[in-house]
C-alpha cells in the first residue's frame with residue numbers, strides 16, 4: 001500500500017465518523033472568527049438556546065471593517081460607516097456574551113485573522129483550523145488542515161466543534177531549485193496560479209513541496225498557502241520541519257514544558273511519506289521564476305515584469321479572446337503594452353498575503369533612501385497586526401517608510417477589499433500586495449495589480465512597474 005500524504009494524515013487524525021453519503025464529520029481544533037461572517041452564527045446560537053461547545057477553541061478579532069487611521073484610537077464610536085461600526089460592535093458584544101477571547105480594535109494583539117492565529121501560536125501543526133474566511137488556507141503553512149467555511153458552518157462549529165466535510169484529492173506543487181535574487185514567495189504563488197489557472201486546484205488539497213519551498217521562511221510559506229484558494233484549492237499546506245517548530249516555540253498559545261516535547265515529537269510526523277500518492281503533481285523550477293505582476297481581473301492573468309500584456313488578436317480560442325478583451329478594457333490597458341509602462345496611482349502594502357514582518361522588511365529595503373514618485377496619490381503600509389507594527393517600529397521600518405513618503409497605518413484588511421475607508425478611486429491603478437484583483441475589489445472601478453512587497457515598493461518609488469532587481473543591485 002502506498003504511503004500517506006500530509007493531508008491523508010491530518011484527515012485521519014480528525015475524522016470522527018464517516019457518513020453514508022460519503023461525507024465525514026471532522027473535529028475542529030481551532031476556530032477563528034471575524035466581524036463579517038459571525039453575526040448570524042451567534043444569532044443562530046442564541047435563537048436555539050445553545051452555547052459554544054468548547055469556548056477556548058475560539059479566538060476572534062476585528063479586521064475587515066476597521067479603519068487604519070490613527071484616530072481610531074478613539075474607539076469603536078469613531079467608525080463613521082454604520083454597517084462597519086455595527087459589525088465591529090456586534091462581534092465585541094457576542095464575544096463578551098459568550099466568553100470568547102477577542103482582540104478588540106485597539107488591543108496590540110489585534111490584526112488580520114490569518115496573521116494573528118500563527119503569531120499567537122493559536123495555529124499549531126497538526127490542527128484543523130477553520131474560519132469564516134476563504135484565506136484560512138494560510139494556516140496550512142504550519143502543517144495544519146485549514147480552510148474557509150460559510151456562516152452557517154461557523155454556527156455549526158461553534159455549537160458542536162465539528163464540521164461536515166468531504167475528503168478532497170491530493171495535489172502536490174513542487175518547486176525545486178534556488179529562487180533568483182529579488183524573487184519572493186509571492187512571485188512563486190503568482191507564477192503557480194499563472195501556470196495552472198484559478199481552477200487548477202479545484203477539488204484538491206494542495207501541498208507545496210520541493211527545495212525552494214523548504215528554503216522559504218514561515219512568512220513566505222504563509223504567503224503561498226494564503227493564495228492556494230486563488231488557485232482553486234481550499235486547502236494549501238507545507239510539511240512540518242525545524243523552521244515550523246522554531247517559529248511556534250514560545251508563542252503565547254503554544255504548548256509549554258512536557259507538553260511541548262510531546263507535541264514536537266508528533267509534529268515531526270506531519271510530512272508526506274516518500275511513497276505517498278498524489279492525484280495531481282505540478283512542477284516548477286525556481287530558477288525560471290521572475291518578479292510577477294497581474295495585468296487583468298483574475299489572479300491567473302499574471303505575467304513576469306519583463307513581458308507585455310496579451311494581444312487578444314493573437315488568441316485563437318474565442319472565449320479566452322473575449323475575456324482578455326474585457327479585462328484589458330476594465331484595466332484601461334492596450335494590447336501588447338509592456339508591463340513596465342503601466343503607471344501606478346496608489347500603492348498598498350498589506351493584507352493577509354503580505355503584511356508580516358518579513359514583507360515589511362522587503363519593502364523597506366527598496367524604499368530606504370528613496371522617495372515615493374510624484375504621480376503616486378497614496379502609498380499605504382498596513383502591518384498585519386499590532387505586534388507586527390510594534391516589531392517593525394523597533395526595527396525603524398516605520399521611519400524608512402515615512403521618510404520615503406508612505407503612510408504608516410494601524411492594522412487591518414485595509415485596501416485589500418473595499419469594506420473600510422481605504423479604497424481605490426474609479427480608474428486608478430494600484431500596485432497591491434493583496435491576493436485578489438477582481439473588478440471593484442479595492443473600490444468601484446479600481447484597477448488592481450498583484451505584486452510582491454518589494455515590487456510594490458519599487459512601483460511606489462518609480463511611479464510605474466519596474467523589475468525590483470534593477471533597484472536592489
Ligand SMILES: CC(C)[C@H](C(=O)O)[C@@H](O)C(=O)O
Nearest residue numbers: 036037064132133134135417
Ligand atoms: C469577508 C470574507 C468573507 C472574505 C473571504 O472569505 O475571503 C474576505 O476576507 C475576502 O478576502 O474576500
Ligand code: SF4
Nearest residue numbers: 135351352413416417
Ligand atoms: S486581508 Fe484581504 S484577503 Fe485577507 S482576510 Fe482581509 S479581506 Fe480577506
